[in-house]
Amino acid sequence: MAGRIQPLRQQSPPPPPAPDTPTAATPITADHKSETQRAYREARTAITLLQQRWPAAFPEEPQQVRPLITGLTSLIVAELDWSHPYARAVLRTWKLRPAYCHAVLAHPVRFDLEGNPTDQPIDEETRTQAKARLAAWANKRRRPALHEPLGSSSGATTASPTQAPEHR
Numbered sequence: 001m002a003g004r005i006q007p008l009r010q011q012s013p014p015p016p017p018a019p020d021t022p023t024a025a026t027p028i029t030a031d032h033k034s035e036t037q038r039a040y041r042e043a044r045t046a047i048t049l050l051q052q053r054w055p056a057a058f059p060e061e062p063q064q065v066r067p068l069i070t071g072l073t074s075l076i077v078a079e080l081d082w083s084h085p086y087a088r089a090v091l092r093t094w095k096l097r098p099a100y101c102h103a104v105l106a107h108p109v110r111f112d113l114e115g116n117p118t119d120q121p122i123d124e125e126t127r128t129q130a131k132a133r134l135a136a137w138a139n140k141r142r143r144p145a146l147h148e149p150l151g152s153s154s155g156a157t158t159a160s161p162t163q164a165p166e167h168r
Contacts, residue, residue, distance in 0.1 A: 032085040039089030046082075046090040053080070056115025062099035066111040067126075069118055098137055101130040 039046060050058040059065055068091075076087045094100060105127060110120040 035083045035085040036089040039086040040093065043090055043093040047094055049080070050076070050090070050094070054113045057111065057113045058094065065097075065099040065103045066115065067100070067104045067107055067122055069110045069112050069120055072113070075113065096133060098134060101134045104130040
């Protein structure tokens with residue numbers, strides 16, 4: 001059969017891709033988890049994109065940050081064609097920042113993507129969560145490093161098999 005040209009065989013078309021925009025009722029799957037993890041890895045880049053698209057809602061200056069309207073994930077999914085888990089994780093990263101928590105405590109209402117105040121008030125539970133996040137963040141910053149024994153003022157550290165080496 002050397003030198004003979006074989007006829008082309010018809011292949012069946014591949015199945016259509018799964019929809020990219022799952023709904024809130026969609027059960028959490030490994031796909032959701034991987035999208036969320038990807039969003040956390042890419043958060044800095046994704047937030048930069050949000051800042052370029054909606055500078056009033058995602059300002060670069062911490063003093064200009066405002067609490068955002070509820071239901072924002074679906075708007076971003078529709079506008080940027082991101083998956084719901086990806087958009088939700090990026091927004092979570094934005095909202096966990098100290099500047100956002102301070103904004104929640106400083107403003108009585110939420111703001112839309114154009115930076116306009118809305119009639120959506122900041123509820124007490126949201127304020128309590130913001131206070132707790134700020135307190136946790138402050139405690140984390142005050143906590144002594146794991147490799148430094150409490151009460152040690154010599155600056156010398158002892159290596160432990162469970163501790164990572166210090167790199168400065």
